[in-house]
Amino acid sequence: MLTGQQYKDSLKDGRKVYFQGELIEDLETVPALAAPLNEVASGYDKYFNADPDAINPVTMAPMSAADLRDRIPVITEMDLLTNTTYQSLMTLSVAAARLEAHVPEVVPRIRAYVEQARKDDIRITECITDAKGNRSLAPSKQEDPDSYVRVVERRPDGVVIRGAKLHISAAAFGHDLMVMPTKAMKPGEEDYSIAACIPANSPGVHMTNTTYHPTGRDPRDFPVSSHRSIPDSMVIFDDVFVPAERIFLDGQTAHAAVFAHSLGLWERLGGVSFMVEQADELVGLASLIAEANGTAKISHVREKIDEMMIHATLLRAGLEAALAHANSTPEGYFYPDDMYTNVTKYQGASQFNTMVKHLHDIAGGAVVTAPSMLDFDNPELRPYLEKYMSTGSTVSGEYRTKLFHAIRDTTADSFGGWHFVTNLQSGGGLFAQRLVTRKNYDLERARALALKAAGLSGA
Ligand SMILES: Cc1cc2nc3c(=O)[nH]c(=O)nc-3n(C[C@H](O)[C@H](O)[C@H](O)COP(=O)(O)OP(=O)(O)OC[C@H]3O[C@@H](n4cnc5c(N)ncnc54)[C@H](O)[C@@H]3O)c2cc1C
The missing domain is CATH 1.20.140.10 (Butyryl-CoA Dehydrogenase, subunit A, domain 3)
Incomplete structure (x- = not known):
């Protein structure tokens, strides 16, 4: 598992994070980004266990109704990024089971990813909501075909995707972006039926940050938001290569909503x-x-x-x-x-x-x-x-x-x-x-x- 400091260091990975128009090299230099960074880091320290085989217990599945109930105070106390990570790992675990009968080839890949993510103690954010263009039109009928994230190129070793996911909570603070279709897809929308986990520092990924953090104000006047704020991002995928082992769905429209x-x-x-x-x-x-x-x-x-x-x-x-x-x-x-x-x-x-x-x-x-x-x-x-x-x-x-x-x-x-x-x-x-x-x-x-x-x- 990672300590808070190791987590902070792990984000110095060349990612393209923007704040008010500026590219930010070190998140700690911007108060509005440093506050959430420290909050997530303290979440790491809270659960840290030096045993080399240790796994953060809060990322594990609830296996009984009592276990589910016991999660409630844990969920309301944990930082938002640990929560999105838990939700992402559970989403992938359930999706793998549901895809087993229909797209069996992706299932070992999803399960291997989930296991590795728990071992590496990474944080994952949920990238579902697309730009969507005209809300009354289907993805394939939009004036701009990039209004929904789509595959623009298929290669033997992976795919290239283009588009943007909007309002993504804590995107700039996670290691991986869990990208999935925002809705069910129809035949003809194969390129939009893409699900994958993409490293946040992949070339072509750009992340803006919008926040309610009260920068420059006395924290005592903002007793909650001065220490609890997580920015939301527009995550732009400008022809981002996704290696095959990180692709969990590609083109199977019937299962896009899974x-x-x-x-x-x-x-x-x-x-x-x-x-x-x-x-x-x-x-x-x-x-x-x-x-x-x-x-x-x-x-x-x-x-x-x-x-x-x-x-x-x-x-x-x-x-x-x-x-x-x-x-x-x-x-x-x-x-x-x-x-x-x-x-x-x-x-x-x-x-x-x-x-x-x-x-x-x-x-x-x-x-x-x-x-x-x-x-x-x-x-x-x-x-x-x-x-x-x-x-x-x-x-x-x-x-x-x-x-x-x-x-x-x-x-x-x-x-x-x-x-x-x-x-x-x-x-x-x-x-x-x-x-x-x-x-x-x-x-x-x-x-x-x-x-x-x-x-x-x-x-
Ligand atoms: C602070 C915040 C954090 C968020 N975090 C995440 C996140 O981490 N990951 C993520 O993926 N998303 C996230 N979201 C996105 C959230 O799920 C969307 O805002 C929500 O789904 C609505 O989508 P939209 O904002 O594009 O609004 P719109 O889709 O434009 O919806 C606006 C209104 O129009 C209606 N509408 C739109 N299209 C139709 C239609 N075809 N038929 C009928 N009614 C329609 C909607 O019901 C709604 O009432 C977040 C949002 C916020 C505000």
């Missing part, structure tokens, strides 16, 4: 587990700021917090139901129930704005106007700030100001905006969750109940 479907089993559990924690955190912030403002006993404030607690509890109930109804793949890997995971994610995402509205309504305008902690450092200013931000002898001005900074950082500033969009779009957006619900909901039973109520049971 990888994305396999990923879905693992990805949403992380999203939902995080949303449950986030909903409780919003309740906590609302309760603390109401108390600090002296409004905790006012009826409309209590009702709003009640509503937030009901929302948080319903999300937790959905997660519990997904775990209680866990299923297993033929290989014995346990994953949460699809329907419960999806409806919980939908509910969490679609109600997030309402919960944040309650929090802002309760907290007041200082969410966005509270003085900075540097203002508190000024000895001349501090007594005034203490006097006017305090709400009584039990609530100091600094304490209350810190609550406002936490609320702004997580819900009303760059990081808060990122949360709002990410909750909606990650894992395929609300539409994707509605489709899963439509497919799995027991509509016949509901219709039968309605017919019975209408006295039309025999109709």
Whole structure:
């Protein structure tokens, strides 16, 4: 296994990482990139084991429903890149099993890759979402044929790919890019049916970085995002050669969706587990700021917090139901129930704005106007700030100001905006969750109940 320092050194591999238009040689020289680098490195140190045969236990498959449940606190605590690595390895393991009957020649290759990746303790990112061009047109009907990643050349020893994957979380910080089709493909779309794991430093790979990291600002004013931020990348594949042993699907249109479907089993559990924690955190912030403002006993404030607690509890109930109804793949890997995971994610995402509205309504305008902690450092200013931000002898001005900074950082500033969009779009957006619900909901039973109520049971 690698230590945090060995991980950092391993990224000095000639990769093309850009930040605000500049090519960055050393990620540690840019604060917005150094913060996530250090976070991932501390994830390495946390799990490091010097035994030469050691493997990071969190990358292994859950082999029972209890094991799956025990993962939840581990998932919400781990850094995002370790989580995408776990999800990627599980995706490949499940996809290999599903491809065995149809494309057997790729299966040993996928399994060998997974084993080696665990041994080498590398980090992998998930490159699924294409640029997509005109959303109403299929990949092969786009004006620009590169709107979806495609094979542009086949050679005896591999293929050359072109295109881009967008919004890729932590791409610049991983060792390999797990590329897979974003959707099902049709005959004629063979070149778009490509899945492979590609080293992030391959010639022709370029990675931009967009981040909510509060560069240049006092970290105390951004208590969460100053130490927890992971950039998202556009990963550009400008005629990138992929060696044959790293290709897991090439041209088999009928199986193009196998990888994305396999990923879905693992990805949403992380999203939902995080949303449950986030909903409780919003309740906590609302309760603390109401108390600090002296409004905790006012009826409309209590009702709003009640509503937030009901929302948080319903999300937790959905997660519990997904775990209680866990299923297993033929290989014995346990994953949460699809329907419960999806409806919980939908509910969490679609109600997030309402919960944040309650929090802002309760907290007041200082969410966005509270003085900075540097203002508190000024000895001349501090007594005034203490006097006017305090709400009584039990609530100091600094304490209350810190609550406002936490609320702004997580819900009303760059990081808060990122949360709002990410909750909606990650894992395929609300539409994707509605489709899963439509497919799995027991509509016949509901219709039968309605017919019975209408006295039309025999109709
Ligand atoms: C912060 C963040 C991190 C992400 N991380 C990753 C990652 O690590 N890896 C990765 O692969 N992806 C990642 N994503 C991408 C995410 O999965 C997509 O944003 C999501 O699938 C929506 O795709 P899009 O952004 O291209 O929007 P669009 O596809 O343009 O969707 C916008 C809206 O149009 C609707 N729509 C689009 N096309 C159709 C259609 N044909 N029929 C009906 N409705 C349609 C959608 O349902 C949606 O409501 C991330 C996204 C965010 C915001």
